[in-house]
Amino acid sequence: MNREEILTVLLNNIEETGLWMLATLKVAGKPVSKTNLKDQTNKRYFEKKEKSLISSRYTLDIFTAKLEGAGLIAVEKVGQVRLYQLTLLGNEIIKFRENERSGVN
Numbered sequence: 559m560n561r562e563e564i565l566t567v568l569l570n571n572i573e574e575t576g577l578w579m580l581a582t583l584k585v586a587g588k589p590v591s592k593t594n595l596k597d598q599t600n601k602r603y604f605e606k607k608e609k610s611l612i613s614s615r616y617t618l619d620i621f622t623a624k625l626e627g628a629g630l631i632a633v634e635k636v637g638q639v640r641l642y643q644l645t646l647l648g649n650e651i652i653k654f655r656e657n658e659r660s661g662v663n
Contacts, residue, residue, distance in 0.1 A: 565654040568628060568647075575621050577655065578603055578611055580630060580644060584652050589634060589641035592622060 559567075572580070582599040583590065590598065596618045603611040612618050622642065625631040630648035634641045644652070 562654075565651060568630070568651055569655060569658075572625065572628065572630065572651070573621075575599075575611055575617070576625055576630075577651075579621055579625060580648050580652055583631060583642060583644040584649065589643040591639050591641060592618060595622070595642055 569577070578599050579595060582595060582602055585602070586598065596612050600610045600612055603609075612621070622631070622633075625648070626633055626642075628647075629645055630651060631642050632645050634643075
């Protein structure tokens with residue numbers, strides 16, 4: 559598989575919620591707590607769709623685990639708080655998606 563095929567598979571498997579969470583982390587530009595990630599993602603999504611994207615802690619836990627397992631986000635535990643940030647691969651997915659939408663790929 560080449561780079562584009564791998565990124566396409568990842569992009570297709572993270573679903574809309576995961577993509578919005580990655581975009582939120584990119585905009586944040588720094589590590590954020592899980593609760594803050596949920597709140598910021600929902601705020602950004604609500605601005606576009608006028609409804610919340612992540613409605614429960616369960617959904618949040620599932621998607622953070624998926625993104626972490628795929629290597630798209632990194633988690634650092636600081637005391638009792640886990641901080642999430644975009645990895646290099648996560649950043650590549652965002653760039654790939656942006657290029658795909660603009661017709662560059």
